[in-house]
Amino acid sequence: xxxxxxxxxxxxxxxxxxxxxxxxxxxxxxxxxxxxxxxxxxxxxxxxxxxxxxxxxxxxxxxxxxxxxxxxxxxxxxxxxxxxxxxxxxxxxxxxxxxxxxxxxxxxxxxxxxxxxxxxxxxxxxxxxxxxxxxxxxxxxxxxxxxxxxxxxxxxxxxxxxxxxxxxxxxxxxxxxxxxxxxxxxxxxxxxxxxxxxxxxxxxxxxxxxxxxxxxxxxxxxxxxxx
Amino acid sequence: xxxxxxxxxxxxxxxxxxxxxxxxxxxxxxxxxxxxxxxxxxxxxxxxxxxxxxxxxxxxxxxxxxxxxxxxxxxxxxxxxxxxxxxxxxxxxxxxxxxxxxxxxxxxxxxxxxxxxxxxxxxxxxxxxxxxxxxxxxxxxxxxxxxxxxxxxxxxxxxxxxxxxxxxxxxxxxxxxxxxxxxxxxxxxxxxxxxxxxxxxxxxxxxxxxxxxxxxxxxxxxxxxxxxxxxxxxxxxxxxx
Numbered sequence: 001x002x003x004x005x006x007x008x009x010x011x012x013x014x015x016x017x018x019x020x021x022x023x024x025x026x027x028x029x030x031x032x033x034x035x036x037x038x039x040x041x042x043x044x045x046x047x048x049x050x051x052x053x054x055x056x057x058x059x060x061x062x063x064x065x066x067x068x069x070x071x072x073x074x075x076x077x078x079x080x081x082x083x084x085x086x087x088x089x090x091x092x093x094x095x096x097x098x099x100x101x102x103x104x105x106x107x108x109x110x111x112x113x114x115x116x117x118x119x120x121x122x123x124x125x126x127x128x129x130x131x132x133x134x135x136x137x138x139x140x141x142x143x144x145x146x147x148x149x150x151x152x153x154x155x156x157x158x159x160x161x162x163x164x165x166x167x168x169x170x171x172x173x174x175x176x177x178x179x180x181x182x183x184x185x186x187x188x189x190x191x192x193x194x195x196x197x198x199x200x201x202x203x204x205x206x207x208x209x210x211x212x213x214x215x216x217x218x219x220x221x222x223x224x225x226x227x
Numbered sequence: 228x229x230x231x232x233x234x235x236x237x238x239x240x241x242x243x244x245x246x247x248x249x250x251x252x253x254x255x256x257x258x259x260x261x262x263x264x265x266x267x268x269x270x271x272x273x274x275x276x277x278x279x280x281x282x283x284x285x286x287x288x289x290x291x292x293x294x295x296x297x298x299x300x301x302x303x304x305x306x307x308x309x310x311x312x313x314x315x316x317x318x319x320x321x322x323x324x325x326x327x328x329x330x331x332x333x334x335x336x337x338x339x340x341x342x343x344x345x346x347x348x349x350x351x352x353x354x355x356x357x358x359x360x361x362x363x364x365x366x367x368x369x370x371x372x373x374x375x376x377x378x379x380x381x382x383x384x385x386x387x388x389x390x391x392x393x394x395x396x397x398x399x400x401x402x403x404x405x406x407x408x409x410x411x412x413x414x415x416x417x418x419x420x421x422x423x424x425x426x427x428x429x430x431x432x433x434x435x436x437x438x439x440x441x442x443x444x445x446x447x448x449x450x451x452x453x454x455x456x457x458x459x460x461x462x463x464x465x466x467x468x
Contacts, residue, residue: 125315130332132300
């Protein structure tokens with residue numbers, strides 16, 4: 001009874017479950033990050049709008065999403081949404097859609113905090129030079145805000161990779177779902193789950209290292225040009 | 228050039244400006260003095276609508292900028308503003324700080340904007356700082372760059388909001404020199420300041436504000452040597468010890 005040989009045997013038999021699961025998890029996370037960020041930027045701008053009704057709606061959305069469990073939102077989108085709106089008949093689409101809706105609310109709050117952390121004098125200086133609100137946001141406020149929020153944003157991306165495991169409840173064959181399937185097939189409680197855990201950790205660890213490197217480069221751009 | 232008619236500004240219950248009437252002529256250097264809380268900064272910030280007046284009218288070059296539907300960005304191009312806290316953009320180099328508005332607002336070419344910027348930098352003797360970032364510069368250098376950043380838009384009037392108040396004393400002179408130079412060139416200027424020496428030397432007219440009103444005005448000689456209003460007398464006694 002050698003643990004190592006048993007492990008090798010297990011992997012060589014079932015590796016395709018892990019590869020497919022990892023690809024699905026990466027795919028969901030990728031779309032979650034990209035569309036979550038786009039929607040998050042829009043939401044944060046709506047939330048800071050001076051028009052009261054827009055402000056109330058976006059604030060309500062953000063608070064509701066942040067105040068309810070992701071698993072509930074996944075069920076609502078998967079079972080509920082197709083009954084009221086025409087939706088593509090695809091688990092993958094609906095699962096990813098739920099993740100995007102969820103992450104956009106968190107990202108919106110991170111971006112809002114970042115924008116509001118910029119000194120009001122920056123906007124005033126930009127406006128006094130004749131730059132409009134949009135131009136000032138694009139070239140003066142958002143670049144500075146983005147640098148400030150990169151750690152929080154990176155954290156959110158890492159969280160998203162882990163949280164995406166929830167969508168296994170609607171039988172999307174992601175890494176979590178496949179590991180659980182293998183647990184059922186093999187009656188082994190540890191091996192399938194630990195391998196999944198190692199893969200999750202490898203993804204998130206690599207991701208935070210990459211984001212850390214980007215952060216380092218951005219802050220270097222401030223100090224590198226000596227006078 | 229600028230006409231202000233019955234300008235009022237309230238922040239909630241606080242009545243900061245209580246009906247200001249004023250006319251600033253082309254090429255004039257107007258210095259605004261007064262105790263803190265008198266509304267002088269608010270008055271200045273109303274001139275380019277960084278504060279929205281509660282009521283009253285501001286007319287710049289025969290255009291009423293307090294009218295709804297006016298393109299305020301177009302109007303602000305004509306009015307440069309210099310802030311107490313400099314407000315340079317920290318993520319941009321000195322060169323980019325100066326060229327961003329001309330390129331993004333006036334659609335000037337990058338090369339053209341950089342030529343203008345270099346000329347302005349030479350004028351204040353900081354051409355070697357073109358590629359530095361603001362945090363590497365002293366307060367005096369930052370404020371001088373903030374002045375030429377506004378000048379790069381070729382404004383018709385320059386507004387100064389206590390431009391030397393945040394500076395170390397030894398740097399006040401270099402900033403005032405740039406401003407004097409500008410006045411000599413005939414720039415229309417409105418300056419809120421505590422620098423009485425500057426007011427005396429450069430000002431064509433000095434306004435004394437207190438409690439949201441212009442209480443007294445005149446040439447520097449009239450106002451400093453023969454103030455009529457008791458509040459002006461009191462204020463000057465306190466600061467000219």
